[in-house]
Amino acid sequence: MKVLALADAFAPLASASDALAWVVVLGFVLASALTWAGRRTVARYLASGTWALFGVFWLSVFPTFWFEMKSAIEGSLSLVAVPACLYTAYLLYDGRESLLTLSHAVGVMGLIYLPAETVPLFRRFLVETVASQTYAVMTALGYSPEFVPIDKEGPVYGYLAMFVFEDATGHTYTTHIVTACTGIGSMAIFGGLIAAVRAPLRRKAKALATAVAIIWVLNIARNVFIAVAFGRQWFQQDAFVHVATEYAGYQDPHLASFFIADRVIAQSLSVVALVGITWLVVRQLPELLDVIEEALFVLTGTEYDLAAAIGQPVRADGGPEE
Template sequence: MPSPLSMAGSRPGIGLEHAGQVAFVSDLGIGFTDALAWLAIGSFLLALVLQWRDERDLARGTGALAWVLFGVFWLTMVPYYYGEIQSPLQTILATVALPLCAYVGYLLFQGRASLFVLTKAVALMGVIYLPVETIPMVRTWLIETTAVQTHYGMELFGHSPGINEGANGYQSRFDFDPDETVTGRTTYIILACTGIGSMAIFGGLVASVSAPLKRKLTAFALAIGVIWFLNLVRNVFIGLASPWGWFQQDWLVSLMTTYMGADPNRVSYLVAHNYIAQSLSVVALVGITYLVVKIVPEVLAPLEEVLYVLTGTEYDLFDALDKSEFRPDGYGTGAAGAETAADADASSEDPADPPKQ
């Protein structure tokens, strides 16, 4: 994937990037990070198949390896987020991803079987995202459609720059005249600007749990709709803030250029994208999660696992939110050896014990 600092024609352009891929391209034409991502997701899926076949030891080992590979994948993104995107938030998250993922793998290998629900969620996220990332026709349609929709949004605010080819080869670049704008720069849409990453997160989360199909489809449709709208607002905001220098105040320019090595003309873009938009994105994700939980409380199960990994403390979100009746069969908070329903049934030795429903 081209750098967001690449030139589009003779005019400077900036990609609205927040979760792209590093352009480490091998002789075979496949990005190293893409290959690593596929390997991790493939390992996640293999672990789930092995668990389904009741090969528990092998499933735990494969799952643990998958988590480590997933962490390494994010580690390879650190130079990109730090050097090219210049995003402190994404740099920090990518850096801590490896130890966190390695810890998840360790817990899973040690017997915390409840982590398989989180493993399934991440695997399905990858299944949704990676084909879109790697199928040219789908990728082109998403990028160019998002560019057109963003342009419509700009027109609502009185700006109609037109669209031409961006540095990534798609009709996705907003053709502002550099002689008429404040910074002389513009932006172009890439895959990350389509919101597909966030959509994949909630799609995988909802698909990973057992719940009535109608509720799952409702939650998925709601999440996709909200993400689409907020992503469109985000693109319009950044797409206008960059060329028109909404944040080119002298004190900001001095701060960003002196301490962060930023190009003076990129300050408005960096503030709009890396600080305002990304911070609000975190708030939006929390809000969307709340809406999804209201419809499909079963997703609290993988969220409990996330909290345990981050804090080392067991949380019972089902009880806290008065949703205990939605707890998956056999799933419960507990020590690192928490059991799935199948594990719990297999460990029952008294024939008088009633079967779990």
């Protein structure tokens, strides 16, 4: 009852999340334009206000992650992002202009991600492409779920992107692809970071291609794992069922396999994968270290010299040694 009351309290804010996202992205883009125009002080104040709104945005999506999706990892990260964004806003207001680069990166991330989330034509193409490739891999591995249009209400209703497994008793287990299952969020992160730094276009293109290719392959593998693990009920051991029903809020015990596969294993490994991809991309584009150092300063309050820490050689003009 208390959980429902808390979810209801967040409802008005949650309903404004899409609008907030667009306002935040436009704010960061305008701040970037002002920076390029040489009006850095105005850009800094605008970016500061936009970061504060970004904190409100993360608060607005918390109930979706925590109550609807029952994702402790994403829900917790969204809450952590609130004070982090507010602190970034304070630092910019206080004069830390170096955070304008991070602000530019976030703006580009939004320009990549939001069309995929909000433009139906783009969303459908992306979702159905990922779904068809996921299905192809499953069938190649010897699994044969039905591949049918999504019959659940929502933005992806009617898309050919749902997998239906059936057990010996006739019980069906369905999963379907949504925008978050396409990997576009992770691609947007690296796209924004790479776009924000000054470096030769060739190296930036190579770094982006590396990140996107790895993310795409790992994301297909993730989708296959979740669909098969749930469809074949791999994680129905008593301990997992107990955790899913008693602590994660799932009423149907059959969803324990989905909870463990997606919310625990896949999401945890996604964090590890992002760290690994970041390391690979930084080897090709060490200019990213400046942006990462700024993010770490926001999180820890400590200045870092990551180039020295990882032994990355850098040329006098700011590029890596060839």
